Amino acid sequence: MKDFILAGPERAIRNAWRSLRRWRNSSCGYNVLGISSTGHGASFALASSAHGVRALNLDRFLRKKYAVLLSQAEHDEIRAGKTDFGKTTRYLLSEGVHDLPPISVFETAWRSFLDALLRGTGLGPGDIDLVVASESHFAVNCFQLGRKLGRYFPNAEIVTNIEHHAIHRFQAFLSSPFDEAAVLTLDNCGEPLGRLGGSPLAITLSSVQNAAFAVHREHTFPESSPGLLYHWFTNYLGFRSGEEGKTMGLSSYGRDSCYRALSPHLEMHDNGAFRFLGHKELQATLSDLGAKPRRPGTSIEPIHGDVARAGQMLLDNIVTNAVTALARLTPSRNLCLAGGVALNSVSNERAFRRSRFQNLYVMPNAGDCGQALGCALYGAHVLRRDRKSRGLLSDSLGPPYTDSEVVAALRAANLEPVVCPDIAASVAGLLAAGFVVGWFQGGSEYGPRALGRRSILADPRPQPMKDYLNCHVKHRESFRPYAPAVLEDKSAEWFDLKGTSPYMLRVVDVRPEKRSTLAAVTHVDGTARVQTVSRYENPLFYDLIRKFENRTGVPVVLNTSFNRAGEPIVETPADAIECFMSTRIDALAIHNFLITKST
Numbered sequence: 068m069k070d071f072i073l074a075g076p077e078r079a080i081r082n083a084w085r086s087l088r089r090w091r092n093s094s095c096g097y098n099v100l101g102i103s104s105t106g107h108g109a110s111f112a113l114a115s116s117a118h119g120v121r122a123l124n125l126d127r128f129l130r131k132k133y134a135v136l137l138s139q140a141e142h143d144e145i146r147a148g149k150t151d152f153g154k155t156t157r158y159l160l161s162e163g164v165h166d167l168p169p170i171s172v173f174e175t176a177w178r179s180f181l182d183a184l185l186r187g188t189g190l191g192p193g194d195i196d197l198v199v200a201s202e203s204h205f206a207v208n209c210f211q212l213g214r215k216l217g218r219y220f221p222n223a224e225i226v227t228n229i230e231h232h233a234i235h236r237f238q239a240f241l242s243s244p245f246d247e248a249a250v251l252t253l254d255n256c257g258e259p260l261g262r263l264g265g266s267p268l269a270i271t272l273s274s275v276q277n278a279a280f281a282v283h284r285e286h287t288f289p290e291s292s293p294g295l296l297y298h299w300f301t302n303y304l305g306f307r308s309g310e311e312g313k314t315m316g317l318s319s320y321g322r323d324s325c326y327r328a329l330s331p332h333l334e335m336h337d338n339g340a341f342r343f344l345g346h347k348e349l350q351a352t353l354s355d356l357g358a359k360p361r362r363p364g365t366s367i368e369p370i371h372g373d374v375a376r377a378g379q380m381l382l383d384n385i386v387t388n389a390v391t392a393l394a395r396l397t398p399s400r401n402l403c404l405a406g407g408v409a410l411n412s413v414s415n416e417r418a419f420r421r422s423r424f425q426n427l428y429v430m431p432n433a434g435d436c437g438q439a440l441g442c443a444l445y446g447a448h449v450l451r452r453d454r455k456s457r458g459l460l461s462d463s464l465g466p467p468y469t470d471s472e473v474v475a476a477l478r479a480a481n482l483e484p485v486v487c488p489d490i491a492a493s494v495a496g497l498l499a500a501g502f503v504v505g506w507f508q509g510g511s512e513y514g515p516r517a518l519g520r521r522s523i524l525a526d527p528r529p530q531p532m533k534d535y536l537n538c539h540v541k542h543r544e545s546f547r548p549y550a551p552a553v554l555e556d557k558s559a560e561w562f563d564l565k566g567t568s569p570y571m572l573r574v575v576d577v578r579p580e581k582r583s584t585l586a587a588v589t590h591v592d593g594t595a596r597v598q599t600v601s602r603y604e605n606p607l608f609y610d611l612i613r614k615f616e617n618r619t620g621v622p623v624v625l626n627t628s629f630n631r632a633g634e635p636i637v638e639t640p641a642d643a644i645e646c647f648m649s650t651r652i653d654a655l656a657i658h659n660f661l662i663t664k665s666t
């Protein structure tokens with residue numbers, strides 16, 4: 068299968084000319100910009116021979132959750148909703164249930180967003196020599212961005228029209244530690260594909276060696292869309308698109324009654340495809356079971372837990388079936404999961420444990436928002452032939468801030484920067500004493516999980532800590548669990564975990580004898596979405612947990628994202644200070660500065 072197509076002879080000639088000029092003007096350095104502009108969420112990523120890999124989500128930059136990036140033309144059509152394209156896109160973006168997400172127009176936002184990504188590198192648009200962009204999957208033939216990019220990046224070769232599922236494959240495999248792997252892509256849908264009679268893909272089974280992919284099976288939207296099925300359940304429960312994690316968390320409270328009634332309608336095939344009820348049939352069946360659609364903001368009843376459990380178990384079966392089908396098609400023992408459905412850590416773990424695969428890798432920003440990194444790594448690894456540009460050591464890909472920038476932000480908020488000689492020891496002491504601490508260190512996480520760079524930390528032991536955080540700090544639903552971060556070398560003593568989970572994308576059992584100790588991070592069904600922390604990847608965070616263990620005997624801290632409900636994770640020092648001041652977070656550890664509410 069062809070993974071990318073240059074759109075038209077004019078672009079091909081222009082790109083050839085720019086490649087030739089680049090070859091004459093430079094030796095082997097490169098600066099590749101990846102742009103994700105599809106679906107819910109957008110981001111930019113840089114892969115540079117001199118500056119390494121960086122990536123930044125638009126919603127963190129704009130401070131608006133789920134922001135999407137569209138061209139001016141797309142924006143105007145959607146807002147007007149007059150054309151078929153405008154109406155369809157409007158429906159897809161809003162899912163026919165909720166308001167449109169925040170939309171940012173590329174032509175006005177690109178420069179300041181790019182500057183934020185490149186801060187401190189000395190690079191500008193003229194230094195970018197290759198742009199690889201995912202196109203809008205709502206309007207692949209009328210999207211203007213690809214044609215316009217050449218104006219903004221005068222020295223860059225422009226590559227667009229890589230298929231949506233191909234980018235997901237690059238995103239997963241090129242960031243993985245594997246030399247070869249089976250790659251399973253699962254999402255809601257990609258773009259309409261002419262080669263499939265206009266159908267979008269929803270499941271792709273593939274394998275890869277040295278970035279050469281073999282695509283074994285492809286299944287289309289809407290019949291075989293796991294993302295769409297889970298989205299129906301999420302919407303039925305009154306949650307919006309992007310809040311699928313709430314359905315996953317709620318599912319642990321449910322009983323099996325809804326699942327037992329719905330599972331006979333799930334038909335799974337040996338090739339990884341599936342068939343299920345249509346949307347209206349599902350609604351009617353749930354209604355017959357006594358589960359009416361929940362309106363957003365209303366109370367959550369036990370029946371809603373049953374509905375969530377049904378959706379989760381159906382998804383578990385679908386993912387397991389697709390993983391099993393892929394295992395029959397490739398001898399690889401390494402499994403990469405790609406696409407937005409791969410963020411469902413419950414299904415990941417159940418499918419992986421039922422399979423013959425030995426190793427699992429899930430890219431930390433597996434959904435559409437993370438496609439910018441797939442584009443950038445594809446540009447560096449395949450188009451610029453830098454074979455070393457593979458594998459992520461860390462998800463800390465956001466641009467870093469200097470101490471002087473932190474001091475300036477603190478002073479602007481009338482806070483005195485107090486230097487702490489051992490920030491890890493001081494924070495460990497605060498946590499052991501029951502205080503809640505905001506933790507801001509290094510570049511932000513690219514994916515949706517806070518992994519020790521933009522985190523709120525607390526003691527994982529007292530059960531009331533969970534309710535305190537939900538009520539007074541995060542302001543979110545009481546059923547939602549909190550996650551543990553554990554020293555990697557101690558993880559097997561506390562959790563039933565095979566291997567590691569550095570990106571908090573695996574849900575495993577807390578060992579039964581440890582559940583009462585880890586009361587604040589053990590979910591109602593005895594599980595936890597665990598993060599393993601290694602000294603190699605994040606030495607300061609590892610040091611903090613080690614010092615907490617020295618005080619308490621527990622090598623675990625409660626780790627949740629540094630934000631309030633409905634807001635993106637904090638990105639800048641100013642964002643962190645604002646969140647700290649407006650919640651009941653007791654102390655802020657930002658670089659080596661420790662600020663407490665009493666100072």
Ligand SMILES: [Fe+2]
Pocket residue numbers: 106231235254255256257406407434435
């Ligand atoms: Fe996708």
